[in-house]
Amino acid sequence: MSTNGNNKISLPVINRLPRYYRTVRKMQHNGVTTVSSSELAGMLGTTASQVRQDFNCFGGFGQQGVGYNVDLLSTELESLLMGGDALSTIVIGTGRLGRAISHFLAFDARGFRLIAAFDQHPDEVGSSFGILTVRNINTLGDYCRRYHPQIAVLCIPEEGAAQLAPTLMDLGIRGFWNFSNYDLPSREGVTIVSVHLGDSLTSLGFRVRESLENNP
């Protein structure tokens, strides 16, 4: 069923949904037809309680005494996560990372559709970018006013992101997948998901060093 009326769904729950979906797809692929909350929990390293709580945010699609129908679960999660029209998406920054991410996005779309790529370097502009051509960053405003992209993927350095973010929000961008080091300011109606590679690496370092101290 669709999202359970007023009950706002918490971020921890939302962030677990993709993993549920991945796991259920895998089971479906293996021909499993029914799964209990405790089986799923075991597979995911969580608790049966959590699985049931999470699924119930969207109106129970289990059957008491039996469990969950894998096909149904898969269909529901899929429509929940990537149902409806594809989100039109632009990439800003076509360096190494921008190209890798865009390839990922184009290869495994998950409800997104890449419609343009922008860069500031003259020698990038005009170069091919998958099935697209890299556009000049100074045509970004015109482009957005004409095509109204919904999502922006930021693969540019901090300064560029800081400068561009408010403009992009004003131009109607509703979601950011941010790979820059800049922390975008939140704004009503705009969703921001940041992948801080540097922070992630730094905390890995801290944790490994901590572990090496206890157990060299």
Added chain:
Amino acid sequence: MSTNGNNKISLPVINRLPRYYRTVRKMQHNGVTTVSSSELAGMLGTTASQVRQDFNCFGGFGQQGVGYNVDLLSTELESLLMGGDALSTIVIGTGRLGRAISHFLAFDARGFRLIAAFDQHPDEVGSSFGILTVRNINTLGDYCRRYHPQIAVLCIPEEGAAQLAPTLMDLGIRGFWNFSNYDLPSREGVTIVSVHLGDSLTSLGFRVRESLENNP
């Protein structure tokens, strides 16, 4: 000061440290010499209480009535996060993503040192990889037994990661920066930080669609 004795530092705290460090560095760069917990909190979108709680995990380096010395804070955080010997690191998978990530790692090392890269494709093997040369994946075991790398960056598909992970742990890898879709099983003494790009993108999609429903 170094980590406060027995008090285990919680993961939420650890994950906030890199942001503290980034912010403090920026202030240092701007010539700020002293900062209060509430100023820092304002800058980071958190509370003064949290800042003080977090810093106190490492034995207070503030001064009552005055605040925190920016240089000291920067030095302490730096030594905490990337002090000591660099962690020797290998990359597995030299496709688009592997190359982008490695470039990032080499450019902004943060206490890591990239010492080798491996791939399974014959036409990748032997190609240049920054200052390194791509090695054949089937020499991985020998390499690890000889050079004892501490960190592995996984930029390979799920199946490869699933197959390689236990082997790498047996070979003494102490930390994984995992970009595959595979959820590595945890093991005592091994730290895993996963960057699930697909999950991150999927939850962005969910949240944007949710927001579009309320406010098209």
Added chain:
DNA sequence: TAGATTGTTAATCGATTAACAATC
């Protein structure tokens, strides 16, 4: 029916925030 497992309410746990005494 009896056994199993959900949906849902209640209890627990941990993290965040507030408060305030210590002290610069």
Added chain:
DNA sequence: TAGATTGTTAATCGATTAACAATC
């Protein structure tokens, strides 16, 4: 000294886990 701000303890909040009645 008075004002400010930390370090630290206590209160709150939210998320996770446990329990159990409903029901397949």
